[in-house]
Amino acid sequence: VIGRSKAEIDTPALLIDADLLEANLERGGRDFTLNGLSYRPHAKAHKSAVIARKQLEYGAVGIACAKLGEAEVLVGAGLEDILVTTPVVGTAKIQRLVELNGSARVAVVVDDPGNAAEIGSVATGAGRVLELLVEVDVGQERCGVRTPEAAVRLAELIEESPGVRFRGLQGYQGGSQGIRGFRERVESVNRSVDRLRAVVEQLGRAGLVAEVLTGGGTGSSPIDVRAGCLTELQPGSYVFMDSSYAEVEWTPEGDPPPFARSLSVLTTVISRSSPQRVVVDAGQKAASSDAGSPVVKDRDGARFSFAGDEHGIVELTDGGAPLLGEKIEIYPSHCDTTVNLHDEFVVTRGDVVEDVWTIDARGKTQ
């Protein structure tokens, strides 16, 4: 398919617009490093070793993964510095983690003393030392210790345990990322910052230093880089941009995000009951629905709705009247979960297919 035109791509296909992706990577490299911050982009968004390497070229200090299975794939592809942002629990997984740490620098978050002790024990047995970050609940009510006291106790336990080293804190609030109003997003970020700062202060009183304070995401990033708390951001979505981000106010003035929607699903019209209502070959198995319906690209007033696993309905108001076999592109509402449905990205530049990249860590939920 490389070298052919977009019209010749079999569908449904997951497309990357290479120009837009590169612009996003370049812009991220600038925006996420303001005020001396570092960034460690989240590979859960793209699950691709090629894109992870590009992110490093544009200035990222390493890569974040949600799951150990993702980290294994990326280390296998030559990536060297990874943070696993979800606790790794259970002896079998901890053994995999320690083994992986022999091939690359792989840190992990913890929020439980028993889990930290077990990692230390397995690492000691293997003659290794793992870096641990204490995950702090900064408002999401998901993982993370709930109080500064619990964070300090866990950090102290890590410092006292062989096989593990205390590297810092993770404080991520997913709930901040998609808040549309700038002011409301600032307030949400500030609440998280206050909670993380309280932990840092208590750590200081206990004589402990968090080298790294990691968290943040694409939506909170313009606020995170000015808040003066986090040292390392974890943006994921900026590479592709979920369609819902279009409505997020990036600045106090309400400017739109500086990142473009570089990901789309190419579909084909497979049935045509009327000129204004056609069926395309992409349903819930080609685009995720957890964040709502995809948005039709480049057709004013057209609306996509899911019609099952393998069908989508496109309603057109401008009399576009697509023919059977015509291609229609849609922007995913949630890129992370859409990427996870596909085996490869078809990379286009203008109208030409430039490359095909494997989605290396697709399905690596373990």
Added chain:
Amino acid sequence: VIGRSKAEIDTPALLIDADLLEANLERGGRDFTLNGLSYRPHAKAHKSAVIARKQLEYGAVGIACAKLGEAEVLVGAGLEDILVTTPVVGTAKIQRLVELNGSARVAVVVDDPGNAAEIGSVATGAGRVLELLVEVDVGQERCGVRTPEAAVRLAELIEESPGVRFRGLQGYQGGSQGIRGFRERVESVNRSVDRLRAVVEQLGRAGLVAEVLTGGGTGSSPIDVRAGCLTELQPGSYVFMDSSYAEVEWTPEGDPPPFARSLSVLTTVISRSSPQRVVVDAGQKAASSDAGSPVVKDRDGARFSFAGDEHGIVELTDGGAPLLGEKIEIYPSHCDTTVNLHDEFVVTRGDVVEDVWTIDARGKTQ
């Protein structure tokens, strides 16, 4: 992992309870063949050659696939009689279809004269004859011709064209499947039956016979087998049963479905902020959310909610207080889209892993 206990399975994992699956297959073999009907189960539910072969052993006459890519995988695995239930549009795909037809009996639905003519032309060029079924819109407003006249014209065109043969009609109404009330479901099915019968009558007047009238699904099946219209059912979900089917009235008396929930996602507790609220390692990348939240298995009063791509929250009201590392099973709300997230089924019997089956057609949306 074969021969080990469930407790040793890495998570998240997609489990099949072999006893329940077999009971469903056996029951389907009886229920879907009442009154002389045939059934052609839909492989979009399981995407597995092993399960497709079992369905044939239990009496299915062939297999239905939503996509050509699924059919290619199953024919590659030795399956011999397949109906593709979605139009196959575009020269590249039609060439694949005709080629596949050289290795197995592969029929496809059509709802467009140009599409039917192109299939005939490509098939003629390859010296083959493909069987086509005219898809009739029986109420879903998705694919399918809209009027009896259009159906007859298309059937006549097929009969007159070299390379293709008119085999029958498909009339599927997905909207009937999940209607909870038995009476309301009967009314919906009857509306579809009326529309399909009207086409059959007009075909008869034109001297055409539909050998096969295919449609129906798991939810409508107890009504379909008594309605006296369809000759071949396409049940998919009966192998696993979406959690939402539990509320569907199977009989006029309101009995529950005779099929059991044989599919589950095994998860592990990875964080534990309180005894009554824990985080598990399965989110939207391990269980689909398009039909709502999964249901917790075997823990009275426990509730699952999604907390991102890789996290789920389980709230417990019975003081179960699971420990870190403890396993919790959940029933998918929609099995088809959940299966499509995974690479394999871990097949258990009682507490022991009996086998691992590849999800052969996962991601085959093309």
